Amino acid sequence: MRCGVLLLLVGACGASVDNTVLAPDGAPIDTANVVDSGIDAPVDSRACTGGDGAMTAADGSCIVLFTTPQNFAAADASCIAIDSRLAILNTADRDAIAKALIGTADVWIGLGDQVAENTFVWVDGTPLVFENFFTDEPNNANGAFEEDCVMYSGSRGGWDDRPCSNAVANIGATPTEYPFLCMF
Ligand SMILES: [Ca+2]
Ligand SMILES: [Ca+2]
Structure with a gap:
């Protein structure tokens, strides 16, 4: 009986560890590399010249x-x-x-x-x-x-x-x- 409970706990703990390890390899890490298109932020540091005025x-x-x-x-x-x-x-x-x-x-x-x-x-x-x-x-x-x-x-x-x-x-x-x- 006690052995069965222990196995259950070990099993649950192992699953939790697996999830934690896998998470950094998933989609969320890509959010750190989102490239801003610049289209929504037209203000930049260039000198305001060019064109015909x-x-x-x-x-x-x-x-x-x-x-x-x-x-x-x-x-x-x-x-x-x-x-x-x-x-x-x-x-x-x-x-x-x-x-x-x-x-x-x-x-x-x-x-x-x-x-x-x-x-x-x-x-x-x-x-x-x-x-x-x-x-x-x-x-x-x-x-x-x-x-x-x-x-x-x-x-x-x-x-x-x-x-x-x-x-x-x-x-x-x-x-x-x-x-x-x-x-x-
Ligand atoms: Ca129209
Ligand atoms: Ca019109």
Whole structure:
């Protein structure tokens, strides 16, 4: 009887030791090696220069203007090529800096509703909170065609959803290439 109890305790103790030894070899140890993409933390230590003009926001982020027109995806790819993304204007200050930089130009910013119509998301995946859409925008072209990418209309002083590229159906001669703002 006593021997049986002892065996049971030894068995339980052995299982516990095995679990403890195995744990460090499991998934949790990988959490120490998670690589930050940098996309959610655009502020970095580089000098704020480049493109066709650049300005620093109060939070230290650098907004860079590129005046050669491109469609939305190509513009974002150009930003990624310099370790940045299309500008995430998620504060009033960033928005004001962007407006000062672009003057009356129309430029892509890093916002769109490509995944779910009328649910606008920044290119780093964060949801829209601060916004500066112009009156009656976003309007998805009033149903005429899809407008899923957002540009800053400098002349109107607010944002406007526009067709992302020439691949969008039924846009006719609607422009789809604009200068753009990168941000790091
Ligand atoms: Ca849309
Ligand atoms: Ca629109």
